[in-house]
Amino acid sequence: MNSVTDNFTINGITLIAPPICRQSEVLTPDALAFVARLHRATEGSLCGLMQIREEKQQQISKGQDLRFLPETAWIRNDPDWRVAPPAPGLEDRRVEITGPVDRKMTINALNSGAKVWLADMEDSSTPTWRNVIQGQLNLTDALERRIDFTSPEGKEYKLRAAEELPTIVVRPRGWHLPEKHMLIDGKPVAGGVVDFGLFFFHNARRLLAQGKGPYFYLPKIENHLEARLWNDIFVLAQDLLGIPQGTIRATVLIETITAAFEMDEILFELREHASGLNAGRWDYIFSVIKNFRTRGPRFVLPDRAQVSMTQPFMRSYTEQLVRACHRRGAMAIGGMAAAVPNRKDEAANTAAFEKVRADKTREAGDGFDGSWVAHPDLVPVCREVFDGVLGDRPNQLDRSREDVTPDDRALIDVASTEGTITETGIRNNIEVGIRYIESWLRGNGAVAIHNLMEDAATAEISRSQIWQWIHTRAITQTGTVITARWIGETLNEEFSALKRSNGDRFEDARDIFEEITLGQDFVPFLTVPAYARYLRESPAPVV
Numbered sequence: 001m002n003s004v005t006d007n008f009t010i011n012g013i014t015l016i017a018p019p020i021c022r023q024s025e026v027l028t029p030d031a032l033a034f035v036a037r038l039h040r041a042t043e044g045s046l047c048g049l050m051q052i053r054e055e056k057q058q059q060i061s062k063g064q065d066l067r068f069l070p071e072t073a074w075i076r077n078d079p080d081w082r083v084a085p086p087a088p089g090l091e092d093r094r095v096e097i098t099g100p101v102d103r104k105m106t107i108n109a110l111n112s113g114a115k116v117w118l119a120d121m122e123d124s125s126t127p128t129w130r131n132v133i134q135g136q137l138n139l140t141d142a143l144e145r146r147i148d149f150t151s152p153e154g155k156e157y158k159l160r161a162a163e164e165l166p167t168i169v170v171r172p173r174g175w176h177l178p179e180k181h182m183l184i185d186g187k188p189v190a191g192g193v194v195d196f197g198l199f200f201f202h203n204a205r206r207l208l209a210q211g212k213g214p215y216f217y218l219p220k221i222e223n224h225l226e227a228r229l230w231n232d233i234f235v236l237a238q239d240l241l242g243i244p245q246g247t248i249r250a251t252v253l254i255e256t257i258t259a260a261f262e263m264d265e266i267l268f269e270l271r272e273h274a275s276g277l278n279a280g281r282w283d284y285i286f287s288v289i290k291n292f293r294t295r296g297p298r299f300v301l302p303d304r305a306q307v308s309m310t311q312p313f314m315r316s317y318t319e320q321l322v323r324a325c326h327r328r329g330a331m332a333i334g335g336m337a338a339a340v341p342n343r344k345d346e347a348a349n350t351a352a353f354e355k356v357r358a359d360k361t362r363e364a365g366d367g368f369d370g371s372w373v374a375h376p377d378l379v380p381v382c383r384e385v386f387d388g389v390l391g392d393r394p395n396q397l398d399r400s401r402e403d404v405t406p407d408d409r410a411l412i413d414v415a416s417t418e419g420t421i422t423e424t425g426i427r428n429n430i431e432v433g434i435r436y437i438e439s440w441l442r443g444n445g446a447v448a449i450h451n452l453m454e455d456a457a458t459a460e461i462s463r464s465q466i467w468q469w470i471h472t473r474a475i476t477q478t479g480t481v482i483t484a485r486w487i488g489e490t491l492n493e494e495f496s497a498l499k500r501s502n503g504d505r506f507e508d509a510r511d512i513f514e515e516i517t518l519g520q521d522f523v524p525f526l527t528v529p530a531y532a533r534y535l536r537e538s539p540a541p542v543v
Contacts, residue, residue: 012036017129017181026136026198034240035182035197039189041236045229046175046190053222056258060291066261068408072224076264076406082329083267083274087249089167089212090116090275092394093331093370094386095379097166100125100446101135103149106142107157110165112376113383117166121195122173122219123283124446124455128534129181131443136198139168143206167212169251172196174220176525180535192219193233200237200248208247215249217278222258224265234273246272251333255280255457256287260317260411263324276331276369279318281309282457288313288414289464293471293522299412300474302419304429304461309335309362311417316410322367323401331395334363334371338452341377352451353381360385369395374446374453420477421469426487429462430494430513436462438509440530456527463526466517484518491517508533 008015013032060066068076075081097114099105101121109117119139125131141147142159149157159165172195173179178188196216204214218230234248252259252266254277259266267274285307292299301307309318318334325332337359339352356373360382363371373382390396432449436459439447447454468474469482476482495510512530516523523529 012185014183014186015181016183020130020133022137023133025140026133026202031198031201034201034237035189035194036184037240038193038197038233038236039184042193042229042233043187043190045232049175049223049226049229052225056222057291061294063295066258066408066412068261068406069265072262072265075268079327081268081271083271084246084249085329086331086395087213087215087275090169090215090249090331093276093333094390094395095382096169096333096370096372097376097379098124098336098372098374100131101138102131103134103138103147104151104157105446106138107147107149107159108376110142111160111163112166112379114166114373114376114379115370117168118217118372119168119170120446120455122171123457126440126443126445126534127173127177127179127191127531128443132179132181132194136202139170139199140202140206142168143203143210167215168207169215169217170195170199171217171219171253172199175226176220177527177531180531196233197237201241204237204241204243204247208243213247213249215275216251218250218252219280220256220283221252221266222256224262224269227252227266227269231270231273234270248273249275251276251278251331253278253280253283254317254321255283257284257291257412258287260284260320261408263321264328267324267328267330271328274328274330276333277321277325278333278372279321279335279368280457281314281335282455282461284317285314286457286460286464288412289461289468290522290524292412292414293464293468296472297415297474299414300421300468300472301414301417301465302421303425304458304465305425306419307417309359313411313413313417316407316413318363318368319366319401319404320406320411323404323406325369326367326397326400327402329397331369331397332367334360334368336372336374337378337382338374338454339378340375340448340451340453342451348451353378356381357385364389367396367399367401369397421474421482422477423480423490426466426469426476426482427490427494429466430487430491431498433459433462433466433517434495434498434506434509434513437512437526437530438505440527441505441508441534460526463513463517464522467519467522470518488514488518 013036093116095114096116097109097112098118099109101119173191177191179191179194180188182189200214207213238245250273322332337356339356342348360371364386436447470484474482516526
């Protein structure tokens with residue numbers, strides 16, 4: 001049997017999605033059997049880890065502050081252990097471009113001149129079945145240099161000939177989001193296992209033949225036990241395909257507040273496969289709001305735009321991250337520059353570039369080894385800044401940052417954040433939140449809004465801030481108490497002002513936004529109800 005189709009079951013593996021063109025190249029029986037082995041070996045552990053997440057959240061909600069773990073102090077205090085040395089293609093990461101794995105973005109990212117492309121199957125990609133399968137096809141086509149794309153307007157996109165491509169680092173989905181189109185033994189598979197398993201099965205040997213390897217970014221990890229589970233998956237996957245242990249390398253996004261208290265431990269669990277940590281700033285802010293949402297004024301943040309990287313709790317986070325990384329021989333990768341250049345407005349463009357330059361200058365000066373950008377036009381800006389600090393060196397691993405003292409209280413010093421809550425900020429949260437969800441429901445998880453490239457993290461901050469402001473009865477700069485009624489009225493006004501078009505999903509987006517901001521219970525991830533809405537109401541994929 002050479003292919004699988006919709007509603008097909010073999011060896012306990014069921015696909016319930018209409019078939020996608022060329023999916024037989026991805027969903028071969030051997031590839032599915034490989035994913036099934038990974039799922040069956042780890043499903044029980046994953047369920048237990050999700051329960052640990054819930055228990056930790058309950059402890060925080062009851063008033064327990066996060067602290068460094070006493071039981072793992074020996075890991076933090078042992079000066080001798082190190083992670084694996086940088087793998088081929090990951091020695092120099094001064095500029096990384098991020099984006100979804102659609103065909104156009106794949107070509108643009110690989111032509112950008114960046115050192116690394118974060119091929120994102122997570123926050124900037126809606127996990128429609130079409131996107132999941134075509135993303136895998138696009139990655140393989142790119143590695144074979146056979147990828148091209150023609151836009152509806154007739155513009156052609158191709159890889160530049162005879163140039164070394166950026167190193168590809170794939171970001172699979174987080175543990176919390178299932179792949180409901182694939183069932184194993186009647187249960188949905190974790191989306192991250194599907195994304196990792198299919199890419200690794202089809203491309204690990206291909207990457208090794210090209211002198212690099214299968215590399216990954218691991219999102220939404222909340223503690224070192226979740227890193228241990230990923231390490232178990234890596235060990236099993238390499239054994240199943242007969243690939244040497246340590247071939248896989250992983251960079252962990254420290255984008256949850258709980259993970260920030262276990263950075264050494266996370267590197268330790270993955271040490272044979274670890275390549276670094278990333279300061280996932282936007283999800284990190286969301287995680288702070290989510291975890292401390294009921295804890296009163298001490299943890300209430302001002303407008304989203306005012307929560308900069310120079311605020312005390314954010315500064316502590318990034319400096320402690322660089323210290324943890326360099327002490328263990330791991331790369332420290334900076335956060336996203338989300339500006340989208342506006343070639344029609346030179347003044348706005350210049351201002352945006354200067355903000356990016358200032359952000360990257362701070363990161364390079366703090367010891368980061370590289371940083372993220374969201375648009376090819378920002379690659380030269382980021383590269384120039386890091387070139388100025390690195391020179392001929394590939395990284396700053398020799399800079400230890402022992403001048404930084406680990407401080408668990410500083411990580412949650414949210415009360416020192418300066419700023420105010422404004423009606424403008426509230427309206428912006430509502431508008432951006434609804435516009436992002438609407439785009440996500442149409443299959444596009446990376447959206448340019450107000451000259452910024454937004455992914456799910458921005459919408460998460462937007463809606464969680466509003467929920468928290470309502471439930472803590474926060475007060476705006478002008479003295480208005482933020483209530484559900486007032487937010488509802490403001491939401492109606494902002495929704496009425498949105499530009500509509502035939503076939504848009506704004507009504508659905510509004511329903512979801514209302515559910516996750518005005519509901520009594522806090523929804524942990526907006527993509528969960530959005531995914532359910534997509535599955536229930538989207539038309540079937542076209543073959």
